[in-house]
Amino acid sequence: MVQVEGLTKLYGEFTAVNELSFSIQPGEVVGLVGPNGAGKTTTLRCLAGIIPPTRGTVLVGGHDIVRDALAAKKQFAFLTDEPRLFDYLTVWQHLNFVARIYQLADYEKTGAELLAELELAGKRDALPGELSRGMKQKLAIACGLLHSPKVIYFDEPLTGLDPLGIRRMKDSILKRARAGAAIILSSHLLHLVEEICTRLLILQNGRKIADGTLAEVTQKFSAQSGDASLEEIFFRATSEPALPPVLPVESK
Amino acid sequence: MIAALCYLQYHSTRNRLVTRFRRLKQPKYLFGAVAGALYFYFYFFRYLFRGYGNGAIPAAGPLASPQSALLYESLAALVLFVIVLLAWIIPHERAALTFSEAEVAFLFPAPVTRRTLINFKLVRSQLRIFFSTLLLALFSHRLGGNVWIHALGWWLVLSTLNLHFLGSSFARTLLLDHGVSNRLRRVLALVVVAVASVAVWIWAKQTLPALTDSDTADFKSILNYAQTVLSAGPALYLLYPFRLVVRPFFAPDASAFLIALVPALLLFLLHYLWVIFSDVAFEEASVEASQKLATRIAAVRAGNWQAARKNQKAGRAWFKLAPAGPAQTALLWKNLIGIRQVFSARLWIVIVVVCVVFFAAFGHIARTQNVAVVAAIIIAIALAYSLLLGPQLLRLDFRRDLPMADILKTFPMRGWQIALGEILAPVTVLAGFQWLLLLVGFGLILFLPGKQEALMLAIGISAAVLLPVLDFLMLLIPNAAVLLFPSWIQTGKDSPRGIEATGQRLIFAMGQLLALLLALVPGALAFSVVYFPLKMLAGPVAPVPFASLAATLVLAAEAGFGVMLLGKLFERFDVTEEPAS
Numbered sequence: 001m002v003q004v005e006g007l008t009k010l011y012g013e014f015t016a017v018n019e020l021s022f023s024i025q026p027g028e029v030v031g032l033v034g035p036n037g038a039g040k041t042t043t044l045r046c047l048a049g050i051i052p053p054t055r056g057t058v059l060v061g062g063h064d065i066v067r068d069a070l071a072a073k074k075q076f077a078f079l080t081d082e083p084r085l086f087d088y089l090t091v092w093q094h095l096n097f098v099a100r101i102y103q104l105a106d107y108e109k110t111g112a113e114l115l116a117e118l119e120l121a122g123k124r125d126a127l128p129g130e131l132s133r134g135m136k137q138k139l140a141i142a143c144g145l146l147h148s149p150k151v152i153y154f155d156e157p158l159t160g161l162d163p164l165g166i167r168r169m170k171d172s173i174l175k176r177a178r179a180g181a182a183i184i185l186s187s188h189l190l191h192l193v194e195e196i197c198t199r200l201l202i203l204q205n206g207r208k209i210a211d212g213t214l215a216e217v218t219q220k221f222s223a224q225s226g227d228a229s230l231e232e233i234f235f236r237a238t239s240e241p242a243l244p245p246v247l248p249v250e251s252k
Numbered sequence: 253m254i255a256a257l258c259y260l261q262y263h264s265t266r267n268r269l270v271t272r273f274r275r276l277k278q279p280k281y282l283f284g285a286v287a288g289a290l291y292f293y294f295y296f297f298r299y300l301f302r303g304y305g306n307g308a309i310p311a312a313g314p315l316a317s318p319q320s321a322l323l324y325e326s327l328a329a330l331v332l333f334v335i336v337l338l339a340w341i342i343p344h345e346r347a348a349l350t351f352s353e354a355e356v357a358f359l360f361p362a363p364v365t366r367r368t369l370i371n372f373k374l375v376r377s378q379l380r381i382f383f384s385t386l387l388l389a390l391f392s393h394r395l396g397g398n399v400w401i402h403a404l405g406w407w408l409v410l411s412t413l414n415l416h417f418l419g420s421s422f423a424r425t426l427l428l429d430h431g432v433s434n435r436l437r438r439v440l441a442l443v444v445v446a447v448a449s450v451a452v453w454i455w456a457k458q459t460l461p462a463l464t465d466s467d468t469a470d471f472k473s474i475l476n477y478a479q480t481v482l483s484a485g486p487a488l489y490l491l492y493p494f495r496l497v498v499r500p501f502f503a504p505d506a507s508a509f510l511i512a513l514v515p516a517l518l519l520f521l522l523h524y525l526w527v528i529f530s531d532v533a534f535e536e537a538s539v540e541a542s543q544k545l546a547t548r549i550a551a552v553r554a555g556n557w558q559a560a561r562k563n564q565k566a567g568r569a570w571f572k573l574a575p576a577g578p579a580q581t582a583l584l585w586k587n588l589i590g591i592r593q594v595f596s597a598r599l600w601i602v603i604v605v606v607c608v609v610f611f612a613a614f615g616h617i618a619r620t621q622n623v624a625v626v627a628a629i630i631i632a633i634a635l636a637y638s639l640l641l642g643p644q645l646l647r648l649d650f651r652r653d654l655p656m657a658d659i660l661k662t663f664p665m666r667g668w669q670i671a672l673g674e675i676l677a678p679v680t681v682l683a684g685f686q687w688l689l690l691l692v693g694f695g696l697i698l699f700l701p702g703k704q705e706a707l708m709l710a711i712g713i714s715a716a717v718l719l720p721v722l723d724f725l726m727l728l729i730p731n732a733a734v735l736l737f738p739s740w741i742q743t744g745k746d747s748p749r750g751i752e753a754t755g756q757r758l759i760f761a762m763g764q765l766l767a768l769l770l771a772l773v774p775g776a777l778a779f780s781v782v783y784f785p786l787k788m789l790a791g792p793v794a795p796v797p798f799a800s801l802a803a804t805l806v807l808a809a810e811a812g813f814g815v816m817l818l819g820k821l822f823e824r825f826d827v828t829e830e831p832a833s
Contacts, residue, residue: 073664088590100582
C-alpha cells in the first residue's frame with residue numbers, strides 16, 4: 001500500500017532523512033520510532049506530500065506522491081499530534097468542507113456515524129474553541145477518516161488525551177487496521193508502539209537502523225535472549241545507555 | 253525585593269534587544285531596519301533636528317494657537333472622560349495583573365508582597381508607556397508646539413490612564429466581592445452619564461442661544477459650538493479633572509506647563525495611592541490570565557495561529573456546499589464563513605476614521621454643490637480606496653491560512669486550485685462591496701444633470717467589469733509575497749513589531765505598488781487599442797465599456813496566469829521555513 005524507495009530529504013547541508021526504503025501492506029500497523037531529530041516527522045511529511053523529497057520515490061496505493069499527487073493524496077489521511085482545525089468552522093462544517101475536497105457524495109451518513117463513534121454527535125454546531133483538547137483530536141480524526149483512507153499516518157496520536165481517550169484511540173487504530181488500512185504511527189511512547197504495532201521501523205539520524213516485527217528487532221538487538229523490552233531494545237538500537245531500572249528500596 | 257524584580261526586568265529587556273540586534277545579520281531584517289529607520293527619520297525625527305523653518309513644522313501649528321489649544325483641551329478632556337467611562341462600563345472580569353507564566357511560577361510562591369508585585373507591574377508598564385509617549389510625541393509634534401512639553405504631557409496622560417485602569421479593575425473586584433454585580437455597576441454608571449448629559453442639555457437649552465444652521469454649517473462651526481458647551485456650565489465641572497490631566501500637554505510654554513503640571517501630578521499621585529492601597533486579591537485571576545496568555549503564545553509559536561484567537565462565534569455559511577463540484581469552491585465557502593474574524597475592531601476603526609475624514613473633507617462641497625455630485629465623488633474615492641486598501645484589510649486568503657499550509661498540502665487539489673480557492677473569498681467580498689457602491693452611484697446618476705449621465709453610466713459599467721479583475725490582481729501580489737517571504741508578511745492576527753517590521757512593511761508596500769503598475773500596463777494597452785479607433789467612429793462615451801471589456805480580458809488572462817504561478821509557489825512552499833516573527 002505504501003512503498004518508499006531511497007527517500008532522502010536534505011535541508012541545505014543537513015540530511016534529515018537518508019536513503020530510507022520500506023513498504024507497508026494493508027492491515028499492517030508500523031511503528032516509526034527514534035530519538036528526537038531522527039527524521040520521523042520529516043519522513044511522515046514526505047509521505048504525505050507536505051514537503052517534497054530531495055531524492056527517492058514514495059508510492060501510496062500505487063500512485064507517486066510527487067508525479068501523481070492528487071491520486072496519491074486521496075488514498076491517505078495525515079493526523080498530526082496537534083489537531084489542526086479551522087477555528088471558525090463548526091464540527092459539522094469541517095466535515096462538509098472535507099466532503100467537498102474529497103468529493104464524497106454520501107458524507108452525511110458517514111459523517112454522522114463517525115461523530116457518533118467518536119462521541120461528538122452532540123457537538124455538531126460547536127466551534128473548535130468550544131471543544132476540549134481530546135474532542136479536537138477526535139474531530140481531526142473524523143475529518144481524516146471521512147473519506148475512508150486506505151493509509152493513515154499518525155504523528156504522536158496520544159498527545160494530550162486522557163486515559164479513556166488513549167484507550168479509544170488505540171481501539172480506533174486497531175479497528176482501522178483490521179478493516180484493511182495500512183497505518184504508520186510515529187510515537188515516542190514505546191509501550192503504545194509495543195502494544196499495537198505489528199512492525200517496527202527505528203530511525204536514527206535520518207537512517208533506518210531496524211525494520212521488522214517486534215520479535216525480529218528484539219532478536220537483532222537483544223544481547224542474550226529475546227525477552228528484552230522495547231525500551232531496552234530502543235536504547236541499544238540507538239546506542240543510548242539504558243537507564244538503570246528503578247528498584248524497590250529493600251532490593252537496592 | 254524590588255531590586256530583584258528590577259534585575260529581572262532589566263535583563264529581560266536587554267536580552268530582547270540583543271536578540272533583535274543580532275537578527276539584523278539577516279538581510280531581511282537589516283533592510284527592514286534601514287527602511288524603518290529612514291521612514292522614522294524623514295517623517296518624524298528630522299523635524300527635531302532642523303528646528304522650525306525651511307519647510308519644517310511651524311511653531312504655530314494647530315495645537316500652538318491658544319484659542320485652538322483651549323478647544324482641543326476640551327475635546328481631549330471629553331475623549332478622556334469617555335475612555336474612563338468605558339473602563340467602568342465594559343470590563344467584566346475580576347482584577348488581574350497579567351504576568352507571564354514564568355513570573356507567576358517564580359514570583360507568586362516567593363516571599364513578595366502584593367504591593368511589591370503591583371509596583372513591579374507599574375514599573376514595567378512604564379517601558380511600554382515610554383515607547384508610546386515617544387511615538388505619540390513625534391506625531392503630535394507635527395501639529396505644532398514644543399516636543400518636550402508634548403512628550404511629558406503624553407506621559408502624564410498615559411500613566412494616569414494606566415493607573416486608572418488598574419484602580420478601576422480593583423474597584424470592580426471589590427464591588428463584585430460586595431455583591432454589586434457587573435450589570436448593576438453598568439446601570440449605575442449609565443445612570444450617572446444620563447443624569448450628567450441631561451444636566452448639560454438643560455443648561456445649554458436655558459443658557460445658550462438656540463442652535464442655528466450656521467452652528468452646524470461645517471466641521472469648525474460644530475467644534476466651536478461644542479467648545480461653548482464644554483467650557484461652561486455643568487460640563488466644565490464634569491470635565492474638570494480630565495482637563496487637569498490633559499492641560500500640561502496643551503501648555504504653550506514652559507512656565508504654563510509647570511503651572512499645569514502641579515495639579516496633574518497631584519491627580520497622578522492620588523491614583524497611585526488609590527492603586528497601591530487597594531487591598532484586592534488579584535492572584536487567582538492573574539494566574540488564569542497568565543495561563544490564557546501562555547496558551548496563546550504557545551499556539552502562536554507552534555504555528556497554530558487559529559488556536560491563538562479567542563471569543564469566536566460560529567459563522568453562517570454563505571451558501572450550501574454540495575459534496576460534488578470544484579474543490580476550490582470549498583475554500584471559498586470556508587473563507588467566507590470566517591469573514592466575521594476579518595471585521596475586527598481594528599477594521600471598524602479604520603472604516604470609521606475613513607468615513608469621518610471623507611465627510612470632514614467633503615462637507616464643505618455639500619453646501620455649494622449638488623448632493624448627488626458630492627455623493628458620486630465620495631463613491632468614486634471609496635471605490636479607489638477599496639481597491640487599494642481592501643486587499644490589505646481582507647486577509648481571507650493565504651495570509652490567514654498559511655499556518656495551515658501543511659494541512660492544505662495534504663488535500664487532493666492542485667496548487668492552482670488551492671490558490672484560486674484562497675483568493676476567491678476576498679475578491680467576492682470586495683467586488684460585492686464595490687458593486688453595491690456602483691449601484692448607489694447609478695441611482696445618483698439619475699439626479700445628475702445633462703450629458704454626464706451617459707458618460708457616468710459607461711464608466712459605471714466599465715468599473716463593474718474591471719473592478720473584480722483588478723481586485724484579483726491586487727490580491728495576487730500579497731498572496732505571492734506571503735509565500736515568497738513568509739516571515740515578512742503578517743500571518744494570523746498578531747503582527748511582527750519593531751522598526752524593522754515597519755521597514756519591511758514599507759518595502760513591501762512599494763513593491764506591491766510597482767508590481768501593480770507593471771501588471772496594469774497590458775490592460776491599459778488593450779484599452780487604448782480598442783478605445784481610440786472606436787472613438788473616431790462612435791464618439792468618446794460609447795467605446796468606454798468595450799475598451800474596458802478588452803482591458804478586462806487581458807487583465808483576466810494575467811490573473812489566470814498569476815493563479816497558476818501562485819499555485820506553483822504554494823506547491824513549492826516549504827512549510828518548515830521560519831514563520832512570521
